[in-house]
Amino acid sequence: xxxxxxxxxxxxxxxxxxxxxxxxxxxxxxxxxxxxxxxxxxxxxxxxxxxxxxxxxxxxxxxxxxxxxxxxxxxxxxxxxxxxxxxxxxxxxxxxxxxxxxxxxxxxxxxxxxxxxxxxxxxxxxxxxxxxxxxxxxxxxxxxxxxxxxxxxxxxxxxxxxxxxxxxxxxxxxxxxxxxxxxxxxxxxxxxxxxxxxxxxxxxxxxxxxxxxxxxxxxxxxxxxxxxxxxxxxxxxxxxxxxxxxxxxxxxxxxxxxxxxxxxxxxxxxxxxxxxxxxxxxxxxxxxxxxxxxxxxxxxxxxxxxxxxxxxxxxxxxxxxxxxxxxxxxxxxxxxxxxxxxxxxxxxxxxxxxxxxxxxxxxxxxxxxxxxxxxxxxxxxxxxxxxxxxxxxxxxxxxxxxxxxxxxxxxxxxxxxxxxxxxxxxxxxxxxxxxxxxxxxxxxx
Ligand code: S3P
Numbered sequence: 093x094x095x096x097x098x099x100x101x102x103x104x105x106x107x108x109x110x111x112x113x114x115x116x117x118x119x120x121x122x123x124x125x126x127x128x129x130x131x132x133x134x135x136x137x138x139x140x141x142x143x144x145x146x147x148x149x150x151x152x153x154x155x156x157x158x159x160x161x162x163x164x165x166x167x168x169x170x171x172x173x174x175x176x177x178x179x180x181x182x183x184x185x186x187x188x189x190x191x192x193x194x195x196x197x198x199x200x201x202x203x204x205x206x207x208x209x210x211x212x213x214x215x216x217x218x219x220x221x222x223x224x225x226x227x228x229x230x231x232x233x234x235x236x237x238x239x240x241x242x243x244x245x246x247x248x249x250x251x252x253x254x255x256x257x258x259x260x261x262x263x264x265x266x267x268x269x270x271x272x273x274x275x276x277x278x279x280x281x282x283x284x285x286x287x288x289x290x291x292x293x294x295x296x297x298x299x300x301x302x303x304x305x306x307x308x309x310x311x312x313x314x315x316x317x318x319x320x321x322x323x324x325x326x327x328x329x330x331x332x333x334x335x336x337x338x339x340x341x342x343x344x345x346x347x348x349x350x351x352x353x354x355x356x357x358x359x360x361x362x363x364x365x366x367x368x369x370x371x372x373x374x375x376x377x378x379x380x381x382x383x384x385x386x387x388x389x390x391x392x393x394x395x396x397x398x399x400x401x402x403x404x405x406x407x408x409x410x411x412x413x414x415x416x417x418x419x420x421x422x423x424x425x426x427x428x429x430x431x432x433x434x435x436x437x438x439x440x441x442x443x444x445x446x447x448x449x450x451x452x453x454x455x456x457x458x459x460x461x462x463x464x465x466x467x468x469x470x471x472x473x474x475x476x477x478x479x480x481x482x483x484x485x486x487x488x489x490x491x492x493x494x495x496x497x498x499x500x501x502x503x504x505x506x507x508x509x510x511x512x513x514x515x516x517x518x519x520x521x522x523x524x525x526x527x528x529x530x531x532x533x534x535x536x537x
Pocket of ligand 1: 117118119191262263264265266268290414415
């Protein structure tokens with residue numbers, strides 16, 4: 093493990109210009125996995141080249157898919173076909189990536205494979221019972237500690253058994269794990285989703301030619317996947333990640349005089365809860381050049397500095413902005429009045445306990461924060477620069493990329509800058525984040 097890399101983030105003036113964010117992380121994992129399950133050669137343009145996605149590449153490679161890059165930087169995947177994965181020779185190292193872990197556990201569960209999943213200390217604290225339960229019902233078995241954490245071993249089952257499963261937590265990872273296991277399972281498997289979560293798996297599986305139907309009954313979504321599917325290789329283009337765009341977006345809103353464009357961002361309805369909440373807070377955010385790419389809606393996003401006001405964030409919007417709360421809390425810290433967020437106990441199970449870590453860091457910046465079991469109430473400064481107990485507060489990122497980037501954004505609206513103890517985790521999802529901020533006019537030291 094390399095040494096921690098600390099950095100101080102500040103801004104001496106407005107942010108201006110065009111930002112380009114890297115490919116969507118969720119879509120990138122799925123593009124690789126489904127390409128590996130197709131028979132023949134797929135090509136992926138705009139794939140996110142980050143540590144989390146490379147963990148998925150390495151795992152698929154060790155199970156027989158051939159993956160490389162062409163001279164234009166596009167990724168080329170030669171898939172093994174549904175049911176064709178091979179027994180890997182060593183444990184699958186998932187690094188920091190919960191999405192790689194849970195999706196690949198699903199994939200392996202219906203193959204004749206027994207393999208161990210390992211991860212870094214942050215990932216090894218995260219709950220895996222939520223995927224173990226449905227995959228066990230499908231016939232897979234698991235060697236795992238009583239806490240259902242990594243390291244764990246999955247013993248796949250062939251043929252697996254189709255299930256009908258109502259998601260007890262609103263999780264696109266759990267939904268997708270079942271859908272991927274269903275691909276090599278005879279019959280029709282069903283996932284019932286009481287709260288709508290990101291739907292990239294549904295869209296992309298249809299694009300690969302799988303039989304997937306989505307019905308809405310009494311406000312729930314019923315997703316049916318017909319197994320023993322034959323997936324056709326595809327040419328794919330991955331849009332920019334709205335979860336990455338969230339950082340320059342909030343930065344521009346809170347740094348006076350800012351005016352930026354963020355190009356080519358995915359604006360799938362299941363991902364843009366943050367934009368809706370920020371608009372309710374008074375944010376000036378607009379779309380231009382709306383289009384559809386590879387079955388996903390895409391737009392260029394224009395953001396101008398805005399006076400924000402605190403609101404009560406409706407808890408039912410949480411699944412559509414689950415990764416954006418850390419940076420929303422930073423926006424709330426600069427708003428006029430109180431922002432109340434509830435229904436967020438899931439945030440305690442992300443790369444860090446995001447409620448506790450954000451509450452602690454914001455308090456270091458002098459922001460009044462109340463933490464409850466499932467949320468935060470933040471009293472904003474009304475646009476005044478954030479101060480902090482020390483000249484330059486040092487924030488512990490706790491191996492969490494989104495915590496590091498959220499406090500980097502807070503630094504741009506602070507008097508003395510904010511120092512992050514270690515920016516290495518940013519490479520899991522957004523390696524170009526520091527230079528992107530500098531291009532917009534931020535100062536890094
Ligand atoms: C993801 C789903 C979400 C999200 C994660 C990516 C996905 O996790 O937090 O960053 O790609 O399916 P949960 O399914 O745990 O909510």
